[in-house]
Structures are given as C-alpha cells and as structure tokens.
Amino acid sequence: MLPAVALVKQVPDRNSAFRLAGDWIDESSLGYGMSDYDRSAVEAVLALRDAGLVSETAVVTAGPDEASQVLRTCLAMGADRGVHLVCDRRALADPFPVARALADAVRDLNPAVVTAGLVTEDSAHGQVGGLVAGLLGWSWASAVTAIRLREDVVEAERELENNRTAVVELRLPAVLAVQTGINTPRYASLRGIMASRRKPVRRVEPPTLRTPPEAAGLRRLTLRRPDRSAGAEILEGAPETVAEALVERIRSGAGIAFRGRGR
Amino acid sequence: MSRRVLVLAERDGRGVAEITFELLEAAARLAEDPSGVFVALPAADADEAEAAADGLPAAEILGVCGPALAAYSADGYAEAILQAREAAGAHCVLLPHTSIGWDTAPLAAARSGAAAATGATGLRWTDEGLFVSRKAFSGKFVQEVLLPGLPAVATVERGTFPARISGGAASFRVLPCRVRPEDLRSRLLEVREVESAGEVDLPAAEVVVAAGRGMGGPENLPLLEELAQALGGVVGASRAVTDAGWLPHDRQIGSSGATVSPKLYLACGISGAIQHLVGMRGARFVVAINKDPDAPIFGAADLGVVGDALEVLPALNEAIRKAR
Ligand SMILES: Cc1cc2nc3c(=O)[nH]c(=O)nc-3n(C[C@H](O)[C@H](O)[C@H](O)COP(=O)(O)OP(=O)(O)OC[C@H]3O[C@@H](n4cnc5c(N)ncnc54)[C@H](O)[C@@H]3O)c2cc1C
Numbered sequence: 103m104l105p106a107v108a109l110v111k112q113v114p115d116r117n118s119a120f121r122l123a124g125d126w127i128d129e130s131s132l133g134y135g136m137s138d139y140d141r142s143a144v145e146a147v148l149a150l151r152d153a154g155l156v157s158e159t160a161v162v163t164a165g166p167d168e169a170s171q172v173l174r175t176c177l178a179m180g181a182d183r184g185v186h187l188v189c190d191r192r193a194l195a196d197p198f199p200v201a202r203a204l205a206d207a208v209r210d211l212n213p214a215v216v217t218a219g220l221v222t223e224d225s226a227h228g229q230v231g232g233l234v235a236g237l238l239g240w241s242w243a244s245a246v247t248a249i250r251l252r253e254d255v256v257e258a259e260r261e262l263e264n265n266r267t268a269v270v271e272l273r274l275p276a277v278l279a280v281q282t283g284i285n286t287p288r289y290a291s292l293r294g295i296m297a298s299r300r301k302p303v304r305r306v307e308p309p310t311l312r313t314p315p316e317a318a319g320l321r322r323l324t325l326r327r328p329d330r331s332a333g334a335e336i337l338e339g340a341p342e343t344v345a346e347a348l349v350e351r352i353r354s355g356a357g358i359a360f361r362g363r364g365r
Numbered sequence: 366m367s368r369r370v371l372v373l374a375e376r377d378g379r380g381v382a383e384i385t386f387e388l389l390e391a392a393a394r395l396a397e398d399p400s401g402v403f404v405a406l407p408a409a410d411a412d413e414a415e416a417a418a419d420g421l422p423a424a425e426i427l428g429v430c431g432p433a434l435a436a437y438s439a440d441g442y443a444e445a446i447l448q449a450r451e452a453a454g455a456h457c458v459l460l461p462h463t464s465i466g467w468d469t470a471p472l473a474a475a476r477s478g479a480a481a482a483t484g485a486t487g488l489r490w491t492d493e494g495l496f497v498s499r500k501a502f503s504g505k506f507v508q509e510v511l512l513p514g515l516p517a518v519a520t521v522e523r524g525t526f527p528a529r530i531s532g533g534a535a536s537f538r539v540l541p542c543r544v545r546p547e548d549l550r551s552r553l554l555e556v557r558e559v560e561s562a563g564e565v566d567l568p569a570a571e572v573v574v575a576a577g578r579g580m581g582g583p584e585n586l587p588l589l590e591e592l593a594q595a596l597g598g599v600v601g602a603s604r605a606v607t608d609a610g611w612l613p614h615d616r617q618i619g620s621s622g623a624t625v626s627p628k629l630y631l632a633c634g635i636s637g638a639i640q641h642l643v644g645m646r647g648a649r650f651v652v653a654i655n656k657d658p659d660a661p662i663f664g665a666a667d668l669g670v671v672g673d674a675l676e677v678l679p680a681l682n683e684a685i686r687k688a689r
C-alpha cells in the first residue's frame with residue numbers, strides 16, 4: 103500500500119491587519135496559520151489512512167523556518183510525518199519554482215494520492231497542485247468535493263459552475279486540489295499534540311528555491327489597494343443612529359416597505 | 366505580423382460560451398490587430414468543431430479534433446492548447462477563469478516552464494511582456510505581475526471585458542489531436558445537476574439578507590431571520606457559512622451557489638470575495654455591514670456600515686419595529 107501526501111502552505115491569518123509597506127504587504131503586521139482549503143486537504147488524506155486505503159500520511163510545506171508551525175498543526179491533527187522545504191518567504195511568490203521543489207519532494211515519497219488546497223488565501227494562484235501534477239506527469243483534478251480511492255484509480259467529484267458536479271476517474275498517482283466543504287477537518291486533540299512531538303519532520307534546503315526572485319517566471323509582483331472610487335457611501339455613528347439612517351435609506355434607496363405587526 | 370494571441374474556446378450546452386467572446390475582446394486588444402487573434406477549439410471531430418466555430422470573431426480558428434477531446438479532461442485540453450499554440454505561433458494564451466480554464470492552465474503552464482497568471486481582471490502588454498492585474502489576499506489587494514516569458518498564459522475572470530461580437534474573417538483549420546483516448550490519465554464519467562432542497566427561492570427574492578462568517582456562529586442567525594421577516598425577504602449566505610453548516614447549502618450565494626437579483630441585498634459579515642460578488646451583482650441596492658473598513662464588499666455596495674454586525678443588527682431590528 104502506498105502513502106498519501108498533503109501540501110500545505112503557511113498563510114496570513116484572516117484576522118491579521120493587512121497593511122501595505124510600499125508596494126508589498128507589511129509582513130510585520132501579519133499572524134500566520136493554515137487556510138480552510140489546506141485543512142480540508144489534510145483531513146482528506148487522514149480520512150484515506152483511517153479507512154485503510156493508504157499506508158501513511160505525509161505533509162509537505164515550502165516556507166521559512168516559522169512555517170514548521172503548520173507542519174506541527176498537521177501532525178497534531180494526525181499526519182504521520184512532515185517534510186519542510188526551507189526557503190525565504192519571498193521565494194514563494196512565484197508558484198513555478200515552488201511547485202518544482204514540491205514535485206521533487208513528493209516524488210520521493212512515492213504516494214498514490216496527493217492533495218492540495220484549491221487556492222491559497224494569500225496570493226490565490228490556484229496553481230501549485232496542478233503544476234506539481236504537470237511536472238510529474240501525474241493525474242490532476244481541481245475543485246474536488248469527493249474522493250473515492252480504488253485499487254489503481256481514484257474517482258473524484260469536481261465542482262463546476264451552475265450547481266453541476268463532474269465525476270472523473272483518474273489513474274494513480276493523482277494530485278487533487280480540494281474545495282472547502284469536502285469534509286469537516288478535525289481538530290488536534292491534546293493527545294494528538296503530545297504525539298506530534300515525536301513525529302519526524304525532515305528539513306531540506308532545495309537549491310531551486312534559492313534562486314533570486316528576479317530569475318523567476320512571474321516578476322515584479324506588486325500590490326495596491328483596489329480602486330474605491332465607485333465604493334459605498336459609509337454611514338457612521340452609534341448603532342442606534344446608524345440603524346435609524348439605514349431604515350430611512352432602505353425605504354428611499356431600495357423602495358422597501360416594512361411588514362406590519364400582523365405577521 | 367505583430368502579436369498573436371490564442372484563446373481557448375469554452376463550450377456549454379448551447380454552443381460557444383459567452384466568456385469566450387469576452388476573451389476574444391481581450392485578445393483583440395492585446396494583439397492590436399484582428400489578424401493576431403486565434404482560437405483553440407477542442408472537439409471530437411471536424412464537423413463538431415466547424416459547427417461550433419461558425420461566427421467566432423477571430424482571424425483563425427484551430428479545431429483540435431480527435432476522440433480524446435470528445436469530453437473535457439485536463440490533460441486532453443492541455444494538449445489541445447499546446448498543439449494550437451504551436452500552430453498559431455502564439456505569444457500569449459488566454460483561458461477563461463472557469464472550472465475548465467483554471468483546471469487546464471497549470472498543466473499547460475507546467476509544459477511551458479512558467480506559471481500562469483490566474484484570475485486576471487486586467488491585461489496590458491508592454492515591451493517587457495504581459496502585465497496582469499489580479500485579486501489577491503481575498504480581494505483586499507490588487508496584485509500586478511509581469512509575465513516576461515513567451516508564451517504568457519493567463520486565465521481571465523468573467524466580466525472583465527465586454528463580449529466581442531464581430532471582427533476578423535475567420536478561417537478554419539483542423540489539427541488532428543496528437544493524443545488518443547487511451548493516453549489520457551483522466552476520464553469524465555458523468556456530469557450531474559446538484560439537487561437543491563428548494564426550501565427558499567433565492568433567485569426570486571425581492572430582499573436578501575445574507576450571512577457571512579463575520580456573524581460569528583449559527584446562534585446569531587436569528588437576528589437575520591427577524592430582519593428578513595420584517596423586510597419580506599429571505600436569508601442567504603456566503604460559502605463560509607454553508608461550509609460550516611450554519612445554514613444548508615441551498616442558501617449559498619455566489620459562483621458555486623445561487624444567483625440573486627433582489628431590490629435590496631444586505632451583506633452582514635461578508636468580506637466580498639469575487640466568487641460571492643458574482644452571485645449578487647444583479648442586486649439593485651446593496652447594503653454592507655462589516656467591521657473592517659477595507660473589506661472588499663464596500664467596493665460593491667451602495668451603502669456601508671463599518672461596525673459590528675452583532676451590535677448594528679439588533680439596533681436595526683429595533684428601529685424597524687419602531688418605524689412600522
Ligand atoms: C471556486 C470557488 C468557488 C467559490 N464559490 C463561492 C460561492 O458561491 N459563494 C461564496 O460566498 N463564496 C464562494 N467561494 C469562497 C470565497 O472565496 C470566500 O472564501 C467566501 O465568500 C468567504 O465568505 P465570508 O465573506 O463569509 O467569510 P470571510 O472572507 O472570512 O469574511 C468574513 C468578514 O466578516 C467580517 N466580520 C468579522 N466579524 C464581524 C462582525 N462582528 N461584524 C461585522 N463584520 C465582521 C470580517 O471583517 C470579514 O470581512 C468560492 C471560492 C472558490 C475558490
């Protein structure tokens with residue numbers, strides 16, 4: 103039986119203060135964690151292992167030293183081992199070299215199935231899983247909402263537009279980018295946290311992630327605030343004041359009448 | 366000849382999908398000359414491709430044909446794009462940012478040796494290459510990125526460009542697909558409609574009060590039920606809310622949920638991710654309550670309240686009680 107691998111990225115916590123420093127994000131104002139997509143990717147491989155369909159589960163991340171935190175979270179959830187591709191956070195801006203390094207690490211683990219998140223909550227490329235599949239010549243499906251692993255194929259459901267779902271059959275090995283809602287990710291138990299301390303994490307420094315960003319395929323990445331010229335008129339004040347103004351504007355702006363007490 | 370831009374045509378049940386015409390407009394602008402616009406049209410055979418090609422505003426339509434392309438598969442479509450790209454000598458490849466385009470793009474990109482830029486909301490060509498604008502950090506920022514390599518591959522968000530209706534006297538060429546069905550690693554078994562429980566009729570609602578993750582938990586949703594009652598509307602939700610099981614899936618609004626077009630849309634604790642916004646673009650009057658002044662939802666609203674929904678909503682319910 104072969105193992106399963108989940109790819110996880112340490113991303114800024116949703117509740118961080120997102121500020122710009124020049125034309126890039128002010129990293130000093132960010133807290134970090136794991137995204138909902140990646141939690142679901144990890145849960146998916148744990149479920150395969152718990153069902154006895156894969157031998158064990160490994161989690162792989164590329165990122166700076168602090169990114170070992172997300173591996174620890176995964177191990178505490180129940181993953182068996184971790185691989186940390188250590189690199190500067192700036193080296194993560196271009197998905198291609200990241201995918202190349204991840205592909206090398208994944209190939210060494212010889213899995214039946216690899217899961218990734220559909221997109222990251224930071225740069226939202228939605229590509230790393232597909233690039234890994236493309237580089238390895240493995241099967242690929244994105245927006246996966248169900249996984250059924252069989253002997254030498256995996257059947258996956260893909261979310262399409264307009265409330266349609268595609269059912270696809272993929273040869274193994276396959277890389278699957280999971281959509282949120284595919285499962286309910288488990289939390290780490292206290293026992294899981296204790297056990298995680300004894301689980302192995304291998305550190306690798308991939309030479310390809312030492313490449314200066316300028317040599318990469320995506321260059322000159324900058325960030326700016328979206329143009330808000332067409333944005334909302336903002337109501338200010340105490341909740342009661344705002345509420346009264348809202349009532350007025352809902353009547354006049356939207357032409358809505360309020361339902362009487364009779365109901 | 367100047368720049369050559371290749372567009373992947375997407376088809377739906379009725380023919381070539383609307384978004385293809387938006388991509389053709391993008392391609393015409395990038396190519397600067399209608400003679401530089403090419404289409405890759407994967408199809409089972411030449412007849413099917415030629416029928417679908419009819420009327421497409423492009424210089425040349427490359428029907429990549431073979432039984433391997435009778436149905437969508439990521440590896441089959443990636444191959445079709447590569448074949449068409451070589452035949453067209455394209456400098457740039459545009460795919461729709463749809464479940465077909467974003468699925469195919471990384472496989473095509475892996476073979477070109479550079480990442481694609483996904484979810485483009487703006488494109489411009491410079492001496493250095495293609496500059497792409499896209500949303501990042503859940504829509505809080507616009508990211509701009511340069512793709513210096515050729516071909517530059519990008520997926521383009523729906524609604525970014527107007528649809529191109531005419532232009533270019535298309536010639537049609539068949540490229541026999543290089544891969545056979547047995548070469549493909551993935552196979553489409555079926556496409557299903559997801560049944561909705563149909564408890565509420567979101568698309569028909571005149572007022573939609575929508576819950577986001579910022580509502581904090583299912584225990585706070587009665588605030589919205591009360592408001593919806595008073596306004597004669599229904600309660601909808603963001604995906605974060607339905608994924609978490611606070612409300613059933615059929616309440617979800619957005620690209621993978623319902624499309625609504627009410628007179629009034631009240632977004633409560635919703636950040637305004639693009640996949641949510643596409644489901645409520647048709648609303649006539651949008652009110653957003655969010656504690657983050659930088660939340661993207663304010664860019665899509667007429668009226669905003671920066672504040673805690675759990676304080677504003679009780680006050681609003683009270684004010685409505687008084688007003689009627
Ligand atoms: C392929 C694909 C399809 C998708 N389809 C859909 C779809 O159909 N529909 C959809 O909605 N999403 C969809 N998504 C997900 C989408 O990208 C977002 O993740 C989702 O819309 C976020 O939901 P949210 O705004 O409720 O949560 P969040 O993004 O977490 O936002 C919560 C907001 O609440 C605010 N907040 C927090 N506390 C309070 C408070 N007390 N008072 C007021 N405000 C508060 C925060 O400032 C924040 O802005 C899809 C994603 C993908 C990749």
Ligand SMILES: Nc1ncnc2c1ncn2[C@@H]1O[C@H](COP(=O)(O)O)[C@@H](O)[C@H]1O
Pocket residue numbers: 109110111112139140143162163164165194197200204217218219220221222225226227228229230231
């Ligand atoms: N640095 C990384 N390390 C490990 N996995 C990653 C990394 N970046 C992206 N991934 C995986 O690829 C998915 C999609 O990322 P992206 O293409 O950046 O949107 C993520 O949800 C992860 O599963």
